[in-house]
Amino acid sequence: MTAPAVVVEDLHVAYGKTWALDGIDLDAAAGTTLGVLGHNGAGKTTLIRTLTTLVRPTIGRVEIGGLDVVADATEVRRRIGVTGQYAGLDEFLTARENLELIGRLTGLRRTARTRADALIDRLGLHEYATRRVGELSGGSRRRVDVAASLVGDPSVLFLDEPTTGLDPLARAGLWDVVDELTTAGATVVLTTQYLEEADRLADHIVVLSGGRVAARGTPAELKRIVGGKILHATISAHQFADLPFIPDADRVDGTRVRISVTVDDAPTAIALVAELHRGGIDVTDLDVTSPSLDDVFTHLAHTSGAHR
The missing domain is CATH 3.30.70.120 (Alpha-Beta Plaits)
Known part of the structure; x- marks a missing residue:
């Protein structure tokens, strides 16, 4: 049986005397989308930062693709992609130049341009390719940001509220990208404030409250909690x-x-x-x-x- 792509066991993260995460257990299989829901302050962002090696666990074990996020942090970073709540792009470069720059920074060197062009084709970004990112709309910038997170061909992609502020058409476009990625075998970990988004995309959902898991299951299983x-x-x-x-x-x-x-x-x-x-x-x-x-x-x- 294939090992989970993401494994979290008894995860605790403390900020001073406050437990931001207080005993989290979860996993996500390859080729699936895990939705992480919760109100502001529930622990979603801390969880994502821990899974992506930005925050060190105080207690517990976290593995991405069988690699420990503390002991194997450098290799974990090579295997993941991250799209945050705000586009992390250089506004003075074009979309293609941003993708090529990220490719070179991740070690692609001579193939960086080829990889950038491939992602432009894959995500339908031709009309933005030669435009400066600072001139693009919020939805277009977000699509380029998602492309940037895919430059390294990650096996696990973390999307931290990626559609916040997007119009419905741009949001639907990103949903199609997530479907394509999971169909190709990638694992997606998604935090979102839009419950219909989690209902549409997530194979399994974890609801956080006060740094703990308040509920978990498929969307259908969670709905049965209500009646x-x-x-x-x-x-x-x-x-x-x-x-x-x-x-x-x-x-x-x-x-x-x-x-x-x-x-x-x-x-x-x-x-x-x-x-x-x-x-x-x-x-x-x-x-x-x-x-x-x-x-x-x-x-x-x-x-x-x-x-x-």
Whole structure:
């Protein structure tokens, strides 16, 4: 059986007397995407910095491709690619010049130009190749930044909130790149604030809270934490006290309240709607949905203090 591409066992990282990571265990197989989710301060960035050799573990073991990130840090850096939250490119160089420069810095020498051209072809960057990076839009810069992280043909690619600030079209383009990479056998570790992004890309997800793992599993498994179906409806605020159950609620305006309640299955949801009708509750904007990762986050925040 093939060994995992990423292995983290009992990882602790301390900043002074504060544990930024407090006993993390996870792994990721080759050719898969691992999503790392969590609210700000949950430990996502510290985890990525540790996995990419920038932060030394206080306690625990971290291996990338069978190599220890402390003992074999130099070799680990040769095998990984990293795209951070902000494009790390020289704004005065063209996209091609940036890629070629990175290639030379990583030891490609005479083949650096060939590698740059290959990535331009692979990621469809021809229209940006001869333009200075400083002249590009945010989405275009991000695509060039992803290309830069692929210059060394990494076996593991770390994407730390790579689509923050991108428009939907640019975000979808990066999703296609991730699909292509994992299909080719690379492993992707992705942190993101966009839950639909994790739902779309991740084979497995780890949710961090306070430096610990609050939940883990496939997107489908995490959704089952919440329940079978979620009923959403808008009702008159003065009828809220007449409800036969206690829902989650958010005030829409001075006269209306948006309510949500989790039930086991669709027939139960239908029966609940009928009960509201019999009780004379004025319901508008009614819908019944399967749980989303947003619902998982809300559930974890209420039950385990995930949002802190």
